[in-house]
Amino acid sequence: KNEVEQSPQNLTAQEGEFITINCSYSVGISALHWLQQHPGGGIVSLFMLSSGKKKHGRLIATINIQEKHSSLHITASHPRDSAVYICAVLGPGGGADGLTFGKGTHLIIQP
Amino acid sequence: GAGVSQSPSNKVTEKGKDVELRCDPISGHTALYWYRQSLGQGLEFLIYFQGNSAPDKSGLPSDRFSAERTGGSVSTLTIQRTQQEDSAVYLCASGKAGAVSIQYFGAGTRLSVL
Numbered sequence: 361k362n363e364v365e366q367s368p369q370n371l372t373a374q375e376g377e378f379i380t381i382n383c384s385y386s387v388g389i390s391a392l393h394w395l396q397q398h399p400g401g402g403i404v405s406l407f408m409l410s411s412g413k414k415k416h417g418r419l420i421a422t423i424n425i426q427e428k429h430s431s432l433h434i435t436a437s438h439p440r441d442s443a444v445y446i447c448a449v450l451g452p453g454g455g456a457d458g459l460t461f462g463k464g465t466h467l468i469i470q471p
Numbered sequence: 472g473a474g475v476s477q478s479p480s481n482k483v484t485e486k487g488k489d490v491e492l493r494c495d496p497i498s499g500h501t502a503l504y505w506y507r508q509s510l511g512q513g514l515e516f517l518i519y520f521q522g523n524s525a526p527d528k529s530g531l532p533s534d535r536f537s538a539e540r541t542g543g544s545v546s547t548l549t550i551q552r553t554q555q556e557d558s559a560v561y562l563c564a565s566g567k568a569g570a571v572s573i574q575y576f577g578a579g580t581r582l583s584v585l
Binding site for chain 1: 504506513516517518519521527530564571572573574575577
């Protein structure tokens with residue numbers, strides 16, 4: 361079973377700061393997902409990666425398959441970015457493995 | 472609808488009762504997943520359907536849990552003889568053909584077992 365570790369668990373920053381959230385996993389994967397969950401809200405998929413780097417607006421996600429590590433970056437952070445960010449990996453067996461989730465990073469951006 | 476729809480949004484039941492949770496995936500999505508989010512355990516995978524193929528049930532937490540998917544679309548998760556530890560938010564997600572695709576999550580069903 362894949363072990364997914366996220367750091368930090370909690371992060372408080374000021375508006376405008378550059379944010380980095382890290383994720384590491386223990387076993388080879390088919391893909392890695394970054395998800396966002398607002399308090400009391402649903403889960404939204406931000407990125408799905410199997411290699412390299414993806415960018416969407418102020419969000420950037422990178423993955424290093426050899427090092428079994430991924431990072432999520434937020435540039436010019438804003439209070440509306442406050443949410444729980446969850447890393448999840450899809451095992452080598454694909455859908456039959458389902459996603460294995462990290463415990464999440466609780467991000468608060470203060471104005 | 473445009474997104475994944477789950478019903479009911481909230482369910483309160485007594486210990487020992489059976490419950491059924493429903494998921495309507497995005498039209499045309501062949502992959503469907505059930506997950507559970509509980510305070511003590513975080514998010515965990517329950518079961519995956521790809522089209523009409525028989526699912527791998529090994530992720531289900533006990534034999535009280537079962538799931539089916541009719542016509543490759545709507546799915547039902549059934550919990551028999553509910554226990555208090557079954558209290559959680561049950562989430563459904565769907566994706567396009569193939570497991571390696573973006574998953575779109577429903578809002579979940581919050582189950583409370585008294």
